[in-house]
Structure formats: structure tokens, C-alpha cells
Amino acid sequence: MEEIIVQGGNRLEGTVKVEGAKNAVLPILAAAILAETGKVHLKNVPILSDVHTMNELLNNLNVFNTFDKENNEMHIDATGEVSTKADYDFVSKMRASIVVMGPMLARYGHAKVAMPGGCAIGTRPIDLHLKGFEAMGAKITSTAGYVEAKVDKLKGARIYLDFPSVGATQNIMMAAVLAEGITTLENVAREPEIVDLANFLNKMGAKVVGAGTETIKITGVKALHGAEHSVIPDRIEAGTFMVAAAVTNGDVFIEGAIAQHNKPLISKLSEMGATFEEYTTGIRVVGPKELKPTDVKTLPYPGFPTDMQAQMSIAQLLAPGSSALTETVFENRFMHFEELRRMGAKFTIDRQTVVMYGPTEFSGASVKATDLRAAAALIIAGLCAKGLTRVSELKYLDRGYYRFHEKLASLGGNVERVNIQPIETKEKAVSSTLD
Numbered sequence: 507m508e509e510i511i512v513q514g515g516n517r518l519e520g521t522v523k524v525e526g527a528k529n530a531v532l533p534i535l536a537a538a539i540l541a542e543t544g545k546v547h548l549k550n551v552p553i554l555s556d557v558h559t560m561n562e563l564l565n566n567l568n569v570f571n572t573f574d575k576e577n578n579e580m581h582i583d584a585t586g587e588v589s590t591k592a593d594y595d596f597v598s599k600m601r602a603s604i605v606v607m608g609p610m611l612a613r614y615g616h617a618k619v620a621m622p623g624g625c626a627i628g629t630r631p632i633d634l635h636l637k638g639f640e641a642m643g644a645k646i647t648s649t650a651g652y653v654e655a656k657v658d659k660l661k662g663a664r665i666y667l668d669f670p671s672v673g674a675t676q677n678i679m680m681a682a683v684l685a686e687g688i689t690t691l692e693n694v695a696r697e698p699e700i701v702d703l704a705n706f707l708n709k710m711g712a713k714v715v716g717a718g719t720e721t722i723k724i725t726g727v728k729a730l731h732g733a734e735h736s737v738i739p740d741r742i743e744a745g746t747f748m749v750a751a752a753v754t755n756g757d758v759f760i761e762g763a764i765a766q767h768n769k770p771l772i773s774k775l776s777e778m779g780a781t782f783e784e785y786t787t788g789i790r791v792v793g794p795k796e797l798k799p800t801d802v803k804t805l806p807y808p809g810f811p812t813d814m815q816a817q818m819s820i821a822q823l824l825a826p827g828s829s830a831l832t833e834t835v836f837e838n839r840f841m842h843f844e845e846l847r848r849m850g851a852k853f854t855i856d857r858q859t860v861v862m863y864g865p866t867e868f869s870g871a872s873v874k875a876t877d878l879r880a881a882a883a884l885i886i887a888g889l890c891a892k893g894l895t896r897v898s899e900l901k902y903l904d905r906g907y908y909r910f911h912e913k914l915a916s917l918g919g920n921v922e923r924v925n926i927q928p929i930e931t932k933e934k935a936v937s938s939t940l941d
């Protein structure tokens with residue numbers, strides 16, 4: 507079992523480079539299914555376990571790729587006959603696998619995908635994705651844990667999303683690119699990852715306009731081809747380093763960070779006393795000696811991102827006074843708070859709002875990551891704690907952060923990743939030496 511061990515107290519200083527965005531590359535990899543001719547060439551592909559999982563799924567569907575990890579480049583070939591069934595083994599590992607459904611349906615008029623189910627942060631239904639496919643003429647059935655969509659030819663439609671779901675916007679957009687006629691998608695998600703997907707689809711020959719606004723218009727075309735594309739930088743990884751710098755009174759240049767993508771976070775951390783300098787190559791963050799309290803509410807983009815909520819809570823806990831955090835996107839994304847309590851955090855939770863009482867003097871403890879962003883938050887808390895913090899369940903961290911411990915260590919953090927023996931194995935070893 508692996509753990510990250512953090513000895514708190516160091517100020518972070520120096521330069522750190524962000525990877526390509528996990529949440530951009532996953533739907534883009536799914537979109538590669540649409541390339542009936544020519545290969546897809548992707549640049550700035552992050553080395554993450556989620557990317558590995560998506561690759562395994564694609565291979566299983568007869569879509570092959572080579573990943574040059576030295577250069578973060580990938581070549582994908584979807585010109586063969588692509589399978590239209592995504593098995594439970596893959597979808598259960600990673601919810602984002604559901605976005606293969608739109609491309610399959612667009613290219614073959616058929617998709618059968620295991621129902622993704624909920625996860626550590628909420629129930630996460632896919633009703634909006636399915637409503638969109640239905641509006642375009644697909645018949646949807648669900649049996650034995652699978653959802654199946656069938657249609658002779660998808661037809662363009664006017665679709666209003668009840669909630670600006672990121673995954674539903676992507677899935678419906680990818681279904682619509684080969685549909686007959688025009689699809690108008692209203693109340694869509696406006697995240698930068700939606701814009702990146704639309705840009706990639708357009709390079710493949712699609713006609714998508716309006717990505718990044720509330721309405722996306724897609725004019726169906728006959729077929730799509732391979733294309734070259736560089737994935738946008740990961741705004742959540744960048745934001746995680748912003749918080750790490752802010753809470754350690756640090757001075758960190760985050761290479762590749764785009765200020766436009768992180769406006770609400772920059773605004774909140776500025777309110778708390780951090781200063782920011784924006785450059786074309788990245789962002790410099792300087793943390794204050796003492797943070798000021800502030801309230802945060804997560805919202806769809808361009809609101810404060812739910813994926814930064816756990817990390818932000820560390821800054822709020824450190825600030826003297828009370829700070830509130832309201833989570834409106836997922837119904838169960840406060841799991842990390844009980845772990846933080848073990849490190850000395852004081853707070854109360856009432857439904858979707860946590861009120862934190864600072865300043866927290868974090869003390870090092872053994873804690874378990876409860877999801878991907880919780881893992882990063884606990885490590886950041888460890889950077890500010892007295893003594894040693896040990897964070898386990900690193901499988902979550904590896905979904906979305908590449909060599910997080912090495913990056914923090916390169917900034918002066920006392921952070922190590924170690925392989926520890928499970929207790930039973932240790933006991934066996936001790937008893938065999940006694941024998």
C-alpha cells in the first residue's frame with residue numbers, strides 16, 4: 507500500500523508546470539471514436555490513471571492508440587469497425603466512460619453502455635444525457651445494468667438541459683455532430699473543457715458553434731476525420747497549486763495556468779489576502795502571512811468549481827473567524843471533512859453548507875482520501891500541519907494528478923510517497939523472525 511507522507515511547515519517556492527486537463531482529454535478521447543478516416547494526434551496528454559482507463563476501454567472497443575509518454579503525445583486509430591458496447595468493467599472504474607455513448611450512437615446508431623451508478627461524491631444520474639438522445643430520435647431501454655440507445659439516423663433537435671451538466675452537454679454534442687439537420691442545445695455547460703471538445707470536433711470536420719456560451723448550435727455533417735489537437739492546461743491542477751501556495755505563505759509560479767479559466771478561485775483567494783500576477787506563460791501566486799475568512803458557494807462554470815471545493819476548504823479552515831462553504835453541484839461532497847476533523851478542524855455541517863471555525867492549527871495524522879480532490883486537500887492540510895501527516899488511498903489522487911508529491915517536493919514541500927507494508931504482512935515477518 508502506498509502513502510504520501512507530509513512533514514508540515516515548509517513554505518512553497520519556485521515554478522511548477524501544469525499538465526493537460528483530465529476533464530478535457532477524457533471526452534476528447536471518446537470523440538476520437540468519430541474519426542472514420544485518418545488518425546487523431548493528441549498533444550499535451552496527461553499521464554493519469556483515468557487516461558489509462560479510457561485507453562483500455564477504447565482498445566476494448568477496437569480503437570487503438572500509441573501513447574508517447576515522454577512527449578505526452580497520443581495517436582489514435584478508430585478507422586476499423588468500432589464496437590458499440592462499453593462493458594461494466596470499464597464504466598464502473600470511471601464514470602466519465604459514459605461519454606463514449608454519444609460518439610457510438612452518432613457513428614453507428616447504436617450504443618450499449620453499462621450504467622455508471624453513483625460514486626463517492628453523489629448519485630450522479632445520466633437522465634439528461636438520455637433525454638437528449640431521445641429528443642434526437644433514439645429509443646432508450648435499460649436492462650441488466652446496461653442502457654441501450656438505438657436509432658436509424660439521429661435527427662437534429664432543440665434540447666433544453668434542466669441543469670448545465672458537463673457530461674450531458676458533451677455527450678449530446680458528440681451525438682449531434684453526425685445527426686441530420688441542426689441541433690440547438692440550450693442551458694448547456696460552459697466549462698473550458700466544453701470549448702476544448704468543440705474545437706477538437708471542428709478540427710475533425712464538425713460544425714459546432716457557441717461552445718462557452720449558454721447555447722450551442724450543431725449542424726450535422728456526413729462524416730468526421732482524424733485531426734491534431736493540443737489539450738488545454740488543467741485548471742483544477744493549477745487551482746490546487748494556487749491554494750497550496752496561498753496557504754503556505756508561498757511564492758509559486760504556475761506555468762501554463764490560464765487566469766481566465768480560474769477567475770472565481772483567483773477572486774476568492776485574493777479576498778483572503780493572496781496576490782496574483784498574470785502572465786501569458788502562467789500565474790504567480792504569493793500567499794499572505796495570515797489568510798482572511800471568506801464564504802464560497804460552488805456553481806457551474808463560470809461559478810466557483812466544485813472540483814476546487816475540498817482544496818479551498820483548507821484555506822478557509824486556516825483563516826481566523828468563520829467561513830462558510832456551500833456545495834450546490836454534488837449532494838455528497840463533504841466526505842473529507844471527517845478526515846480533516848482528525849487533523850484538528852472545527853466545523854458544523856448543515857445539509858449543503860459547512861461552517862468552519864478558524865484559525866485551525868492542523869496537527870499531522872493518518873488520514874484516508876475519500877475522493878480525488880479530497881486527496882489533494884488532505885495533502886495540502888499536511889503542508890500546514892504540525893508533525894507528520896500520512897495520506898492513504900492514493901488511487902484517487904492518481905486519477906487526476908501526475909506526480910503530485912514530486913511537484914510539491916520540487917517547490918520545497920517536505921513530501922514523500924512511500925510503499926508501506928500492510929500490518930498483517932509486518933506481523934507475519936515479525937513472527938517468522940521469532941520462530
Ligand SMILES: CC(=O)N[C@H]1[C@@H](OP(=O)(O)OP(=O)(O)OC[C@H]2O[C@@H](n3ccc(=O)[nH]c3=O)[C@H](O)[C@@H]2O)O[C@H](CO)[C@@H](O)[C@@H]1O
Nearest residue numbers: 529602630631632633634635671672673674812813835836
Ligand atoms: C470527467 C469530468 O469532466 N468530470 C467533471 C464533470 O462531471 P459530470 O459531467 O459527471 O458532472 P455534471 O455536470 O454532469 O453533474 C453535475 C450535477 O448534475 C447532475 N446530473 C448530471 C447529469 C444528468 O444527466 N443528471 C443529473 O442530475 C449530477 O448528479 C450532478 O449533481 O463535471 C463536474 C461538475 O463540474 C465535475 O465535478 C467533474 O470533475
Ligand SMILES: C=C(OP(=O)(O)O)C(=O)O
Nearest residue numbers: 529601602813878879906
Ligand atoms: C469529480 C471529478 O471527476 P469525475 O467526474 O471523473 O469523477 C473531479 O475531477 O474532481
